[in-house]
Amino acid sequence: MKNILIATTALVATAGIAHAEVAVSGSAKAGLIYNSEGSTTVKLLSKANVAFDASGESDGGLQFGFNTNHIVTNNGSVDNDDTTVFMSGAFGKLSFGAVAEADEVAGLSDIGFDGLDVDDVAEALVGDELGDLVGTSLGHNVNYTYATGPISASISGRLNTDHADAGKSSYAAGVKYSFGQGYVGLGYGDHEVDTLGTAKVVSLFGGVNVDNIKVSAMYSDANLKSVGGAKFGAKAYGINAAYTMDALTLSMGASKANFDAGLGLVDQSAFGIGAAYNMGGGATVSAGIARVKSVGDENLSGTAAKAGASATETRADVGVSFSF
């Protein structure tokens, strides 16, 4: 839920007057995270996020704004959790900062309370997740999206900034067609990656949302070329299904990622199931459990335990999530 700050002038008369404003909202969560391969198997997690959403409109009808999240995790430091500056109009929408990569047309939902990264295996080759795989940041910082009727098309790229590595290029494009109760999508990413040379990735997306059942699937195929010219292939795919009965939602996810032997990457797989109960008023209690085999364990941060994370591990979490 968003709480809108009211401009002082708005107290006198708001009707028909476009004015700039900053809305303050928030979210929080608290729960437990389990990882069978962690140096510590059970950890407490608490987060409190304050979201600021600014919006305005120029005399000529250009809409503009920013979204920024100032989050505190486990009573740690005040961190930025995705900040975007944007402008939009008849020409489409142009965004800067923590933008979506255009080839990640429709990612899969994750399983669990804070997310067990079941979807990450299926998404291993698209968007900035390919960067996680090869140890290079590939996050894009500019995105242009144009939508007309059922079609939405995007291109995105990584430009140099004072905060982004120089000397690499990463671009992506994507198109999504939505119909009745579903969608199909096609994405393409083209990257320079330090350790692999180059990567060109084609991805396909589809989903349906009928009655209380929602199913999403994706498939991606990467052609990687080393600096020396050797070629390798990789594939990643996955599915997420959710069934909602009143306040209860049950979900399952399954993902695989296969790499040509020469790449030196261990094949990945993930399967998980989860449940979420909407308590109303912005409160949800949720839980999940999954078996995951992946290179690099995102549930462990910066610990030696990561080294053993290519073994299959059991992950689970349970907790409450609040929105304000």
Added chain:
Amino acid sequence: MKNILIATTALVATAGIAHAEVAVSGSAKAGLIYNSEGSTTVKLLSKANVAFDASGESDGGLQFGFNTNHIVTNNGSVDNDDTTVFMSGAFGKLSFGAVAEADEVAGLSDIGFDGLDVDDVAEALVGDELGDLVGTSLGHNVNYTYATGPISASISGRLNTDHADAGKSSYAAGVKYSFGQGYVGLGYGDHEVDTLGTAKVVSLFGGVNVDNIKVSAMYSDANLKSVGGAKFGAKAYGINAAYTMDALTLSMGASKANFDAGLGLVDQSAFGIGAAYNMGGGATVSAGIARVKSVGDENLSGTAAKAGASATETRADVGVSFSF
């Protein structure tokens, strides 16, 4: 003073509708800090804190929210100054993050404008202050409190997180009985501490608030056991008294902490007096002066001057505090 953001829907009709919201308030202070043993004896201090307090309620009556403080000290970085996520209902209140340690049933007020840490000597063995003494973080991150009539009982502990050290345990319990114009309390803490082995601490609290006089006192007794099995005792106790005449409040505090010789810790003592004048509208001017002998000087941050801090030092401060 808290400023409540108004949800957009609330403009239409607020009566009887429970809704989630994020309240923004603030506080600030500016003044001078004196320490006779500091490498710099007088320092300027300015702080500006923005507090975000979120609250909501589920359909079933579960109340939930978070409190977070984003503070800037001396025009430095944006820091987190205590963040807590909580939920409460008929079952009591469950909090996560920067929670109170349950054995610190009723800490003493400090003396002075920004605080001369006169109370810290009396509190040296309870809550996370024991961690300051032994150089280990013992801050708890989960607290459960149940209150009924005049009685409030709490348990708290330190669970592993991505931000908290693994491999140590620290738990505490406390109970407080409030009557007419006073209270008594009992606390118990049980800790694993790196350098000392284990520590078990019993603490007693009492206070009265009659007419314009408010007196609080506490006593704590610790049984410490080294990794090798050697046993040591420690005691800490103190008192704080305040007398309010209209807008003026005069206060004094006295504290002692005694350690068995084998612990290698210097006995601590502190005595201070202070005055605060409430200017109305959220503004207060206050000052204090104290003689303090403690291991580690919390008024000096990360400087070599800390080494000499076990000598008795004179501390004083004066400044203005604002709340918004």
Added chain:
Amino acid sequence: MKNILIATTALVATAGIAHAEVAVSGSAKAGLIYNSEGSTTVKLLSKANVAFDASGESDGGLQFGFNTNHIVTNNGSVDNDDTTVFMSGAFGKLSFGAVAEADEVAGLSDIGFDGLDVDDVAEALVGDELGDLVGTSLGHNVNYTYATGPISASISGRLNTDHADAGKSSYAAGVKYSFGQGYVGLGYGDHEVDTLGTAKVVSLFGGVNVDNIKVSAMYSDANLKSVGGAKFGAKAYGINAAYTMDALTLSMGASKANFDAGLGLVDQSAFGIGAAYNMGGGATVSAGIARVKSVGDENLSGTAAKAGASATETRADVGVSFSF
């Protein structure tokens, strides 16, 4: 544009009631930065800033508050971008934190979208910019300003804090006389600087704002003395002119800084032109281009490219700026 949070009580009756409040507003920008000498010549820049302005008033009429900016640049960390705590009344205004240095009576406006630092050359000897030149932080943290009629006088200094270097002193004073459509000003700064010994700087300021033309100029003369007693002189001066036609503003800036040979500093110069178009509603599109020769290139952060920055370089930028 400032959005004022409304205190809950204010909904019932605001007339005549002074109350403390925290106002939330914001600003953002997105654009491209060009530097001919950069290791990367073109960089993307995006910023999202949330500003909190607190204000209150004591029963006796003392006004107080704080201003703090929590900014995210290029989707990086949440940073403080100037925080000040202040109080004011009939005695004048006393500020702490990110205060103005009193000798920088009236700085020049910069050229361009995010600023090409054309003004920095003219301002090289005044305020904390002298610190940039000699590699020492000279930012002041306390300022007292008294204004009566057309005259405003200020003194400022750098006091020790936990965040400011100890052992150096830096003070400044300034006076400004405003008349009809212009102003004149005089500043004086007295600094201890590590590498140079001491610096005493006199600065003169003047400006006119007639019809649609605004011209500002400044001149400063520094007497520097090394630790060994050797004396050196330095001069810096510059001008900024802007012409506004309806929504369009054209501007130009020119600056020079000359140093005695013994100082080992390369003479600086800068010339630039810019344009800004006010789109209404808080949106502005602006651009600038400049030729700059300066020691240290502020458009490059922490890169080896800085070493070559004493060569004359071409800087340009273009982008949009939003205020909320």
